[in-house]
Amino acid sequence: MKRWEAYTLPLLATIALLLLWHWSVIWTHTQVFPKPADVQRGVFELFRKGLLLGYTRDSLYRVGVGYGAAVLLGIPLGLVLGWNPIAAQTTNPVIQILRPISPLAWIPVSVLWFGVTDAAAIFLIFLASLFPIVLATMDGVHGAPGMFVDAGRNFGLSTPALLARVVFPAALPRIIIGLRIALGVAWLVVVAAEMIAVDSGLGYLIIDSRNAGKRYHLVVAGMLLIGVIGLCLDTGIRQLEKFKFLRWGFYHE
Amino acid sequence: MAGMVQTTVRSKLSLTGLNMTFGHGNEVVDVLENIDLEVREGEFICLLGPSGCGKSTLLNIVGGFLKPSSGEVVIDGEPVRGPDPRRIFVFQERGVFPWLTVEGNIGFGLFRLSRQEKARRIAHYVELVGLQGFERAYPHELSGGMKQRVEVARALAVNPDMLFLDEPFGALDSITRLEMRRELLRIWRAERKTILFVTHDIEESVQLADRVVVMSTRPARIRNIMEINIPHPRDISSRRYLDLRDSIFEQIGLAHKI
Numbered sequence: 001m002k003r004w005e006a007y008t009l010p011l012l013a014t015i016a017l018l019l020l021w022h023w024s025v026i027w028t029h030t031q032v033f034p035k036p037a038d039v040q041r042g043v044f045e046l047f048r049k050g051l052l053l054g055y056t057r058d059s060l061y062r063v064g065v066g067y068g069a070a071v072l073l074g075i076p077l078g079l080v081l082g083w084n085p086i087a088a089q090t091t092n093p094v095i096q097i098l099r100p101i102s103p104l105a106w107i108p109v110s111v112l113w114f115g116v117t118d119a120a121a122i123f124l125i126f127l128a129s130l131f132p133i134v135l136a137t138m139d140g141v142h143g144a145p146g147m148f149v150d151a152g153r154n155f156g157l158s159t160p161a162l163l164a165r166v167v168f169p170a171a172l173p174r175i176i177i178g179l180r181i182a183l184g185v186a187w188l189v190v191v192a193a194e195m196i197a198v199d200s201g202l203g204y205l206i207i208d209s210r211n212a213g214k215r216y217h218l219v220v221a222g223m224l225l226i227g228v229i230g231l232c233l234d235t236g237i238r239q240l241e242k243f244k245f246l247r248w249g250f251y252h253e
Numbered sequence: 254m255a256g257m258v259q260t261t262v263r264s265k266l267s268l269t270g271l272n273m274t275f276g277h278g279n280e281v282v283d284v285l286e287n288i289d290l291e292v293r294e295g296e297f298i299c300l301l302g303p304s305g306c307g308k309s310t311l312l313n314i315v316g317g318f319l320k321p322s323s324g325e326v327v328i329d330g331e332p333v334r335g336p337d338p339r340r341i342f343v344f345q346e347r348g349v350f351p352w353l354t355v356e357g358n359i360g361f362g363l364f365r366l367s368r369q370e371k372a373r374r375i376a377h378y379v380e381l382v383g384l385q386g387f388e389r390a391y392p393h394e395l396s397g398g399m400k401q402r403v404e405v406a407r408a409l410a411v412n413p414d415m416l417f418l419d420e421p422f423g424a425l426d427s428i429t430r431l432e433m434r435r436e437l438l439r440i441w442r443a444e445r446k447t448i449l450f451v452t453h454d455i456e457e458s459v460q461l462a463d464r465v466v467v468m469s470t471r472p473a474r475i476r477n478i479m480e481i482n483i484p485h486p487r488d489i490s491s492r493r494y495l496d497l498r499d500s501i502f503e504q505i506g507l508a509h510k511i
Contacts, residue, residue: 147348150318155362155411156338165361169352248351248393 034217042221051205056229059190059201062118066125067186074130075175078137079163082171088138103128103189107196121193128189129182136178140171173249180237187230202226265415265447266292266315271324273310283472284310288324290466290475297441297448299458301501302468308451309419311473315449316342316417328415338362340415341408345424349392349403355379356388358403362411378406381440398429409440415447434460438485455505459498460487467504477504
């Protein structure tokens with residue numbers, strides 16, 4: 001692809017899609033589904049009322065706390081389980097059973113435990129992000145070249161030092177892939193959690209706009225905001241790959 | 254006469270009756286058979302044998318990474334029980350830590366030293382292996398030969414008394430390989446370590462070693478130990494060099510004609 005094509009082609013595709021959307025609404029004479037211009041109006045309306053920033057902040061806060069806790073717990077847990085076969089075997093049945101349960105299935109339990117509070121949503125996000133992080137970390141530990149571990153032991157490192165100075169950095173590229181997957185999942189789950197467990201945030205915006213008089217231009221505005229913010233989060237976390245001490249794991253010169 | 258030399262120079266390493274088998278049940282592979290070897294302090298020993306003969310296994314046993322099936326490894330009068338920072342294993346250049354800079358790699362084993370002492374040591378070994386100006390570079394920014402220098406410097410920085418090198422220059426191009434041999438000999442003369450060097454390259458072993466331990470195909474036995482009594486720097490077109498080289502070629506059963 002030439003340089004100008006890299007920008008113009010996606011732009012043209014987006015414009016084409018917006019036009020298609022616009023004319024589809026007109027041709028089908030729908031009274032409910034909004035035109036792109038209505039959605040734009042919706043975004044401005046939300047911004048004026050202060051809901052856009054407020055709800056975005058609430059959603060990001062929940063993701064930040066739930067995901068952050070999953071990172072802080074998941075990486076050490078994954079290191080230990082990846083390193084110690086006995087610990088891994090012991091916990092394996094529990095992990096394998098819990099892992100396929102959709103985080104959404106936890107919503108009733110979460111509301112039961114925490115009520116309709118921030119904590120309920122945060123707990124769901126924590127659960128949803130924890131598994132990808134733990135599993136990616138374990139995988140990274142298993143993939144760490146034995147040569148690095150041998151070299152570390154050769155220099156007289158204790159096991160904790162070996163984990164911190166050799167195993168963790170060797171596993172870090174895979175851990176970061178896990179962090180990226182987990183952040184995507186967390187952002188998916190926050191919307192679902194907010195539809196049920198709390199009364200603010202972008203998920204709440206969507207369900208509330210629908211329930212309070214089928215204001216679909218706000219529903220679609222909320223959806224688009226979620227998409228844009230999700231993209232920003234993913235772009236943000238991908239910047240980690242560019243650190244010089246991580247490049248070896250992502251780019252093979 | 255040989256006995257006199259051995260009494261005046263302390264025995265550093267002794268292997269007695271070393272055997273190694275892998276696998277169990279019906280699928281047992283004998284890798285090492287009855288290895289006996291004495292290495293003197295400060296000696297440069299090459300373990301020479303065909304690929305896959307078990308010489309790397311032998312080095313891993315001496316390094317403490319593998320337990321032999323039977324037999325004894327004694328260093329400085331003590332049986333080897335595991336890896337030890339007094340004896341550092343140098344892998345091919347793939348052993349450098351890709352997440353650390355040249356400085357970080359060389360200083361890796363110096364965690365017990367003060368900040369200043371560590372910085373001083375790093376600077377010294379950066380200079381010894383000729384990597385000035387690359388202190389902050391990451392391994393992926395270096396050539397294969399430079400990475401190998403980093404690994405040698407990382408090993409030397411902890412001031413070990415033995416170095417185990419497992420085909421360290423195998424992945425390098427032939428020009429860099431020659432350079433690295435000269436460098437290693439210079440460093441060996443400066444630092445006087447006892448070196449065990451595994452190679453399958455006959456020329457390399459005759460260029461480097463005080464003694465070449467010629468090994469057989471698997472299961473590896475010691476076929477012969479050749480004394481290479483040519484002073485350094487060695488003239489690799491001298492009669493003596495060529496004779497020794499050719500006699501190893503013959504022992505291994507290779508005619509030196511292509």
